Amino acid sequence: MVLLTLAAVQNGASSAGGHYVAIRSAVALACGLALLLRGPWWLAPALTTAAAGVWGWPMLPLLLLALFDLAARRHIWAAVTCSALALAGNAVLHPTVSLWSPQQYGSALFLLLAVVAGLWMGNRRRLVDALNAQVEYLRTERELREQAARMAERSAIAAEMHDVLAHRLSLIALHTGVLATKKDTLPAPVIERLSLLRTASTDALTDLRDVLGALRTDTSPATDRPAPVLRDVEEMIGQARAAGQFVDTTVEGSPEQAPAAHRLAVYRLVQEALTNARKHAADAPVRVRIDYGPPATLIEVTNPPGPNIRGAQAVASGFGLIGLRERVEALGGHLNAGPGGAGTWRLAARIPHPVTEQNGPLT
Template identity: 55%
Template structure:
C-alpha cells in the first residue's frame, strides 16, 4: 500500500513537476485509507480507487491492482472486470498527461492487473480450501466423539440388560424356593416361617425394583428378551460356532467358570465374541488363540490372531473395543488391544476378583 502511494507521488512529479503533486498524493492517500479500513473494503474501496484511477490513469495502476487482488480473493471476479473496464475506457477523458495511452501504460496494465487477479484467485481458493479442510476435520472429530460416546452408552445399556436378565433369574428362583418353603410352615418353627415370608417379600420387591431401574436402561428400540441363564453364556459355544464357520481357533481354559462372578463370565463372553468377529471381518484365514483363566486373583482373557492369509488388514473401527473397555473398566479391570508384531493382533483383559481389587493391573 505504501509502495503504491510512493509510486503515485513519484510519477506525478516526473509527469508534471510539482504542480499536481499535492492533488495526486491526496488522492493516493484517500485510496490507501479506504483500502486499509476493513469495513470499507467492500464496496467503498472499489468505487473510490476506480474513480481515482479513471482520472489519474497510470499514476494509480498499483492501487487498482490491490483492489483487483482483494476482489479476486473474495471471488468477485465480475466486479474486478467491471472496475478494470471502467478505468480503461473512461480514462480517455481523464488527466491527459497520465492517460494509459501515454508512454505505453497499457502494457503495464496488461501485466499488473491480470497478475493481481490470478494471484488473488489462487490465494482465495487456498484460504477457502484450508477452511473447508479445517471444518471437515472438526466435523470428523465431533463425529468420532459422538460415535465413541454412543458405543459407551450402548455397552452400558447392554450390561444393564444382561444384569437384568441374570439377576431377575436369580431373584425369581429365590422367591420361588422361599414360597415353596413357606407353604410348609406347619413343619417349621414360627421364626423360620416368618423369616421365609420376609425373604420372599424382599426378593419379590427387589425383583420389581430391578425391573424398574435396569429395565429402564435398555435401548428404546430393543425388543424384550427372555431371561438368559448364565450357564448358556459359555466361551466354548463361541469357539465351536467359529470352528463351524471355518475359523481356526484354539481354546485354552483354566479354572472353573462357575467360581467367578456372573459379570466376569459375561465380560469374557463379550470380549471373545467381539475378538472372533473382528478376526472374521479384518483378518480372514488367520489362526486364533484364545486363552481364558478364571483362577484367582483375577479373571484373564487373551485372544491373539496371526496375520491374515488372504491379504486383509487387521484394523478395527475401535467402537466395539470402546464398549468392551467400558465394560471391563466398570468391573475394575483393564483391557488392551493392539498389534502384536508381524501383522498379528492381540486383545487382552484382566478383571480382578471382588476380594482382590487392590491387586489389579494391566493385562499381561
C-alpha cells in the same frame, strides 16, 4: 499495504514535479487507508478506480490490490467494471503517466492478472474452509458414534444384568416362599425372617425390572433368552471352527469362580476378537486364553497376520473396541488392544474380582 501506499505517493510526487504536498498524495493515502481498514467492500475499489482513472500509473498498484480483493470475494463484475472505468478515465483525461503507456494494452494485462489471481486465491481459501468444516463435521460425527457405541454397550450390560439378577432374585423369592410354608417345623423368628426376605427379594425384583427393563432395545420373544455363559462361549468357538477358523483355546479355573458380569464380558471379548480376526487376518490361527481367577478374570486373544492379506479389504471403525472398553472399565478393569510384537495382534483384558469382606468371630 503500507509499502504500496508509499510507492503510490512517491510515484505521484514524481509525476507532479516532486511535490509531495498535493491532492494526489492525499488521495493515495486515503486509498491505502481504505484498503487497510477494510470498510464497506465497495469503498476501496471506488477510491482506487477514481484515483487510477485520473492520475494513471502512480495509482496502479493500489488499484491492482483492490481488484485482487474484489475477485477473491467473488465480486467479479465489480472488478471488471472498475478496470473498464479506470482505463476509460485515462483514455478521456490523458494523465501525465497514462495506463495506456508505455504499451497500449500493458496495463490491461496487469488488471487481468490481478483479477485472475484474486479468483484463484478466493477459491483456494473457500476450499480450505470447506475442508476444515468437513474435518470438523467428521470429528463431531465420530464423537457422536463413539458416544452411541458406549450407550449401546451400557444398555446391553444393563439388559444382561437384568436377566442374571432377575433369575437369581426369583430363585430367592421362590425358595423363601417354599420354606415359609413349613411353619410347623420352623421357629417363629425364622418364619418372620423368611417372610421379610421374600418380601425384600420380590420388591428388589420389581425395582430391578423398573430401572433396567426400560433400557432394553429388543423385547421380542425370539431374542429374550438367557444371558451367555461359558457354554455359549464354547459354542461360539465351535461355530468359528466349523466355519474354517482355527482357534486354540486354553481355559484356566472354573466359570463359577467369576461373577456373572465377568462371564458376560468374556463372551463379548472373545466374540469381538474372533470377528476382528476373521475380518483383518483371514485364515490366521487364533489363540484364546481365559483365566477365571481369582483374584481377577483374565482374557487374552492373539493372532498373527493372515497369509492372504488384502490391502483395504475392510476399514476398521473401532467402535466394537470402544464398547468393550466401556464394559471392562465399568467392571473396574482395563483393556489393551494393539500390536503384540512379531506382527501379531493382541487383545487382553483384566477384570478384578470384587473384594468381599468377611468378619471373623467377635472376641
